[in-house]
Amino acid sequence: MDSDDQLRQLAQECGIHLGYHGWDGTHQTCAPPTLRALLRALDIDASTDKAIDEALQSRQAERTGRIVPTEQVVSAGETFEFALPQSCEWQVLDEAGREIQAGRGDTCLSLQPLPVGYFTLVARGADRCDETLLLSRPAHAPTIADLTERDKGWGVSGALYALNSSKNGGVGNYLDLGKTMSSLGQNGAMYFGINPIHALGWAANDTKSPYSPSHRGFLNIDHIAVDSRLAPAPDDARIDYTAFRTKHRAALEAEHRRFQNDATPHERDDFQAFCRAEGQELAQFAMFESISETHGGDFRNWPARLRQPDRTKAAPRDVFHAWLQWKANRQIEAAQSAALESGMALGLYLDLAVGARPGGAEVWMHQDLIAHGVSVGAPPDQLSPAGQSWTLAAYAPNKLSRNRYEPLRALLGKLMKQAGIVRIDHVLGLMRSFWVPEDGSPGGYISQPFEALLAVVAIEAARNRCCVVGEDLGLVPAGFRERLNASGLYSYAVWQFEGTGDGELRSARQLRPFTMACFGTHDTPTIRGFWRGRDIEWWRSIGWLSPDAAIGMHGARARQRNALRKHCAIPPSATLSDIMGAIHGELARSPAKLVTVQLDDIFGQEQAQNLPGTIDEHPNWRRRASVAVDEIAALQEVKELRNAMEPARRTRATVQNKETDPCLS
Structure with a gap:
């Protein structure tokens, strides 16, 4: 994989689009200078091939190594299950930091229904502890x-x-x-x-x-x-x-x-x-x-x-x-x-x-x-x-x-x-x-x-x-x-x-x-x-x-x-x-x-x-x-x-x- 291919892969990992369709229907490709500038705006170093490789490895390791994702949208009033890569003990905290649910899971983690609001899921495995922001949303905004x-x-x-x-x-x-x-x-x-x-x-x-x-x-x-x-x-x-x-x-x-x-x-x-x-x-x-x-x-x-x-x-x-x-x-x-x-x-x-x-x-x-x-x-x-x-x-x-x-x-x-x-x-x-x-x-x-x-x-x-x-x-x-x-x-x-x-x-x-x-x-x-x-x-x-x-x-x-x-x-x-x-x-x-x-x-x-x-x-x-x-x-x-x-x-x-x-x- 050449350096530009790695740059494009890193950009995609970070949500940057490699191109877009303009108003006239033509496809515009984002050149390396644009990709580097947008990565820099995210505080991601893409100035050298080595920096790009390290950033890619770091992001991939973080994504695959977690017990639970960094954030999760759930429907208020409904149960929700996470598939687990390893067994863990877990607890759910409300916005004031009070524990409102807790348990242990081996292959999955089952949450009881939550009210509308923001919560923190803390999962503790054998060798790491991860937190997930739970966004418990209503069925829809008020009409x-x-x-x-x-x-x-x-x-x-x-x-x-x-x-x-x-x-x-x-x-x-x-x-x-x-x-x-x-x-x-x-x-x-x-x-x-x-x-x-x-x-x-x-x-x-x-x-x-x-x-x-x-x-x-x-x-x-x-x-x-x-x-x-x-x-x-x-x-x-x-x-x-x-x-x-x-x-x-x-x-x-x-x-x-x-x-x-x-x-x-x-x-x-x-x-x-x-x-x-x-x-x-x-x-x-x-x-x-x-x-x-x-x-x-x-x-x-x-x-x-x-x-x-x-x-x-x-x-x-x-x-x-x-x-x-x-x-x-x-x-x-x-x-x-x-x-x-x-x-x-x-x-x-x-x-x-x-x-x-x-x-x-x-x-x-x-x-x-x-x-x-x-x-x-x-x-x-x-x-x-x-x-x-x-x-x-x-x-x-x-x-x-x-x-x-x-x-x-x-x-x-x-x-x-x-x-x-x-x-x-x-x-x-x-x-x-x-x-x-x-x-x-x-x-x-x-x-x-x-x-x-x-x-x-x-x-x-x-x-x-x-x-x-x-x-x-x-x-x-x-x-x-x-x-x-x-x-x-x-x-x-x-x-x-x-x-x-x-x-x-x-x-x-x-x-x-x-x-x-x-x-x-x-x-x-x-x-x-x-x-x-x-x-x-x-x-x-x-x-x-x-x-x-x-x-x-x-x-x-x-x-x-x-x-x-x-x-x-x-x-x-x-x-x-x-x-x-x-x-x-x-x-x-x-x-x-x-x-x-x-x-x-x-x-x-x-x-x-x-x-x-x-x-x-x-x-x-x-x-x-x-x-x-x-x-x-x-x-x-x-x-x-x-x-x-x-x-x-x-x-x-x-x-x-x-x-x-x-x-x-």
Whole structure:
């Protein structure tokens, strides 16, 4: 076997794909430089033939020598058996380390049914002791029917930062969120979805994208409502984050000083209880924020002594940053309470971003679990011939597994505690991730522990009684959606992407049932923008399309409009308002279990919130809503929407059909 063959064998042993099929159907082979870069990201030395041989032997010896595997997914409430290569004594420990089962096995090990959760199996043989992480998962994550009295429902999605009110100073806050959800809940909406509200970082003054967070386990302080009036949002339709943050943070500082001097005993006790519950994670995050005030938001540029959390000491500003998280958490809780009190069955619908910035708090706190030297991205496609690097850090699957998936468990648990629905962005990453090496080598795919990750999602969802949607757009591997849905995760369908072979759009009646369906997202044109081809004109204006190509795309859009006219029975004389109502009504009559309407479409906005692939060419994440929060409840368009969405308010069926509910299959 030559050295390259050994390298490929080691790569496969570690879950690295030797190639993949591109968007055009051609097979792309991963060359040795890519394989070495991805192995290096896993902390596996492949620099020499000797190192490769030693790594292969070590992995094979570990796999064949164990009494029990390193991890095992089991079904909660059911017995489970392990085949044993040797006799052993064993015990099962719960998360607190208490023994709950024990025994001895010669050729097999039989476990009694376990509840939902995480357990440790300890097996002691003649000459070794092995541990197995047991992920005891529910039959499926909670469904809409499990959590509500309905089999189907609808909701609204919008940009939190865009919410417009008389006191928020220009960026929507958590108080605005509660008011908006109350208005929509009173008009029949089951949930309200917003952009990610992960922490962007105190020092990240220029960061605008909610999908480029510093830490996904903490909250964005830009949305904290302050007691002092910040003045109405400026007349400018675009948000100036720098100007806003200057006045908003001054108000936060003043409010914290008042808290230190005048807080009630109840407030002090509540803050202390919050800090105790959050524990070391909050302490380290607050420490990062404190250091960033002096040394900037990218820890890779800090003095060497500060680049590791365990080498730093607490500082007075840590308390301030912990207090900010307390404020944000309490305001999110209040917003969710307001939503539920208004009649919303699920309330908040939150987004989990793909990853965190490489120099941010999440990576600083979990450096030993990160795949270093790579970024999460996407392979080349028709819009990005060179591929995409999203400049987001990835957890190394081998390191994450060894750490019992702790960071992911904590992230999901926090998010699901706050919301009724959580959407996992780029859920394909649960099965495989595309890593782009920083050394310039082409990217490649690496497998993820799919069954274990699905189990973690289902366990956390069951514990927090939360529905989960997986954003499964793009090139989906065969069988992936079926496995996702069987685990209780809803698929995601964007109608304007649901094309047919002849360039038209398929009928909404053909959408998959176990799905959250919508016409568009923050990354796509609104209905008005779609109808008028505004996205095509943006692509042409920034040089992505030639004039001839733009004409061709407008022709293709005309075919899509004609298909929508046919599917929705839209007459030639219909206004854009009529068209929006017809599209929403048809979505409501689709088989999709969940239907989401964009707030921008309710307001009649034409421009999208984001144009993927751009940074400064398009005003991404800066468009302010044209309607004030206090006006939403009385808005005629909201009342009309309630009537249009009535077909999406079915009560729970007496007998559910396995064909429409894959969780029962």
